[in-house]
Amino acid sequence: MIIILLILLLLVVLILNAFFLYIQQRGSKALGSEAPKVKMDEGLEESTARFLAKDKDEWQIESHYNGSKLYGWFTDNDAQTTVILVHGFGVDHNSLNVHAQLFDKLGCNVLQIDDQAAGKSEGKYLGFGYIESQDLLDWIQEVLRRHPTDKIVLFGASMGAATVMLTTGNDLPKNVKLIIEDSGYTSAADILSYHCQKRYHIKGKLLIAGISLMSRLRAGFSYRQTDCRKALEKNNLPILFMHGKNDFTVPFNMRDELSTCGQFPKMSYGSLGVHIRSYYVDSKNYQQAVDKFFKKYL
Template sequence: MIIILLILLLLVVLILNAFFLYIQKRGSKALGAEAPKVKMDEGLVEKTNLFLKKPKQEWTIKSSFNDSQLYGWFTDNQKKITVIMVHGFGVDHNSLNVHAQLFDSLGCNILQIDNQAAGKSEGKYLGFGYIESLDLKDWIKKLQKVRPNDKIILFGASMGAATVMLSSKNDLPKNVKLIIEDSGYTSAYDILSYHCQKRYHIKGRLLIHGISLISRVRAGFSYQKTDCRKALSENKIPILFMHGKNDFTVPFEMEHELSTCGQFPKMSYESLGVHIRSYYVDSKNYQEAVEKFLKLYL
């Protein structure tokens, strides 16, 4: 009987480990990381191409979390404001080139980073925003060392949005002035549960708790560390929440859960866009919301 129980336990662990690898290994598409095919507003492609032609400085840091070497690309516009761009799940810094050109056009320097286990950066496992939030703090230290007088804006999309929200509770330095999150989720538990129900018609809570235990052992964190609502309850930095009503990767309802947390200056913008594509289809209003936010709080 004991041998049978041990075999069953081993089988459970192997199954949970397989799910963990499917969800968190480099290049995972578990959350549907394939970008939605959306036609951009007129002029955005040309503006983005012009931005990409600008000289880029390649920066590197060592993650204080696990010593992975991380890469970033800095566009120096000789300004005193720098936006750190944090990409989402299963993609790399190039996924935010369109958004980067927006901030470039507003007269900001741009630091586009590859998260752990993405692009050119090292790392085996995605962190649902938790590992990435610790690495973001390292990037901020790097930026402060190179450009100590810059005001800093944090911009994140999807998992990157979770990253910048989670970082808000980490005693950020005073020159981090604003946070902008686009299409962020409330927690790893919530977003995985949503996709379990959407794709497989199961609640999956017990399964997700099990995968979280494997993540704690293999990746160094449990999903409890990914609660953006808890982080926002401790935040004091102004945040702009940007979400699309036709987002079926991160449900639009999460915007209300996030934007009603905490006591800090906040603004909200919404569109009819899909996941991280509001700017593509509503660029005028999106840009006006960003400009208004910067004017009010920067």
């Protein structure tokens, strides 16, 4: 009987480990990270190409979380504001080139980073925003080391949006002034549960709890630590919440749940766009919302 129980326990561990690797290892497509194909508003492709042609300095730091080498690319506009862009799940910094050109056009310095286990950066596992939020603290310090008087704006999309929201749960330097989240989810457990129900018509609560335990053992964090609502309860920085009503990767109702957390200045923007594509199809209103947010709080 003991042998049978040990065999069953081993099978459970192996199954949970397989799910953990499927969901969190580098290159995971567990959340369907293939970018939605949409036609950009007129002029966006050309302005993005001009931005990409500008000189960029490659930065490198070491993660205090686990020692991984991390890489970023800085576009210097000799400005007093630097925007750090944090990309989403299963992609790299290039996924936000269109958004980077927006902040470049608004006259900001732009720092695009590759998260752990993405692009050029080292790391084995995706962190659903938690590992990335710890590394974002390091990137903030690197900006301050090189540009000590700059105001800092944190912009994140999807998992990157969760990252910037989770970062607000920390004691941030006074230079960090604003947060912009585009298509962010409430927590790792919530977004995995949503996809379990959407794709496989199961709640998967016990499975997700088991994968969270495996994440704790292998990646150093549990899904409890990815709850953006708890972080926002501690936040005092202005946040702009930006979501598309036709987003089927992160449901639109998560915007309402997130934007009602905490007591801090907030603005909201909504479009008919799909996941992280509001700016592509509603660029005029999207830019106006960002510009209004800057003018009011920066």
